Amino acid sequence: MSHTPELIDIGVNLGDKQFNRDRDEVVERAVEAGIKRMILTGTCQASSEQVLELCQQYSPWCYSTAGIHPHDASTATPEVLKSIRGLLNEDKVVAVGETGLDFNRNFSTPKEQEAAFLAQLEMAAETGLPLFCHERDAADRMHETLKAHRDDISNAVIHCFTADRDALFRYLDLDLYIGITGWVCDERRGTHLWPLLNNIPANRLMIETDAPWLLPRTLEKKPKNRRNEPAFLSEVVNMISVQTGKPAELIAQETTANACTFFRLPAG
Ligand SMILES: [Zn+2]
Numbered sequence: 001m002s003h004t005p006e007l008i009d010i011g012v013n014l015g016d017k018q019f020n021r022d023r024d025e026v027v028e029r030a031v032e033a034g035i036k037r038m039i040l041t042g043t044c045q046a047s048s049e050q051v052l053e054l055c056q057q058y059s060p061w062c063y064s065t066a067g068i069h070p071h072d073a074s075t076a077t078p079e080v081l082k083s084i085r086g087l088l089n090e091d092k093v094v095a096v097g098e099t100g101l102d103f104n105r106n107f108s109t110p111k112e113q114e115a116a117f118l119a120q121l122e123m124a125a126e127t128g129l130p131l132f133c134h135e136r137d138a139a140d141r142m143h144e145t146l147k148a149h150r151d152d153i154s155n156a157v158i159h160c161f162t163a164d165r166d167a168l169f170r171y172l173d174l175d176l177y178i179g180i181t182g183w184v185c186d187e188r189r190g191t192h193l194w195p196l197l198n199n200i201p202a203n204r205l206m207i208e209t210d211a212p213w214l215l216p217r218t219l220e221k222k223p224k225n226r227r228n229e230p231a232f233l234s235e236v237v238n239m240i241s242v243q244t245g246k247p248a249e250l251i252a253q254e255t256t257a258n259a260c261t262f263f264r265l266p267a268g
Contacts, residue, residue: 014040150175180206
């Protein structure tokens with residue numbers, strides 16, 4: 001590549017305590033690596049407030065989401081939901097979420113998860129903001145729920161897509177966006193995604209690190225602490241390029257354009 005392409009990381013958990021000691025440097029390294037915008041993920045009331053503060057601190061690079069992760073669904077009292085709804089009025093908050101369903105570990109009960117998800121679907125409908133969705137081992141229910149509300153919401157992304165072909169096609173039938181993380185760089189559990197990448201339309205693909213999680217296994221020099229950070233986003237681009245035969249530069253351009261459209265980011 002002749003120059004560093006501009007990338008947008010649509011999923012950074014920059015509020016995580018793993019970044020407490022060197023958050024400034026992490027953002028600096030990201031910007032140097034061409035990650036010119038980062039969407040910081042809010043996962044509960046406290047983290048949604050925290051990432052919004054980080055957006056102000058790291059302006060103009062950062063925007064954020066506000067929502068309740070399915071793991072935190074048990075915290076979604078009416079007061080908490082009200083405060084999330086308030087955050088959605090902030091300029092830097094560009095999506096509702098992280099929300100969705102995770103029947104893998106059920107840290108909150110499926111019932112609590114569905115209630116919190118429905119409340120956030122309603123917020124997305126009311127505000128016109130897109131949804132940032134998490135789904136693990138819940139593709140059927142997720143699809144059903146999104147299908148029932150599809151006409152009410154502007155857009156949704158299935159972030160960190162790791163499911164199968166059937167789930168992918170059903171999400172695409174709902175005209176949803178698909179977020180691909182470093183899961184795709186994992187030769188042990190990510191190879192099922194490789195043949196699917198060519199099935200994601202160029203105008204529906206977005207990329208993310210989900211940092212500090214999911215350190216790409218393709219990274220040549222892995223940090224000792226195994227912590228992922230947005231500066232490593234190009235690993236995801238490169239793997240998509242290898243698997244699809246599409247130039248990395250083009251993937252960078254397309255995914256950046258998609259993220260600008262999806263999150264309605266100001267140009268430039
Ligand atoms: Zn997630």
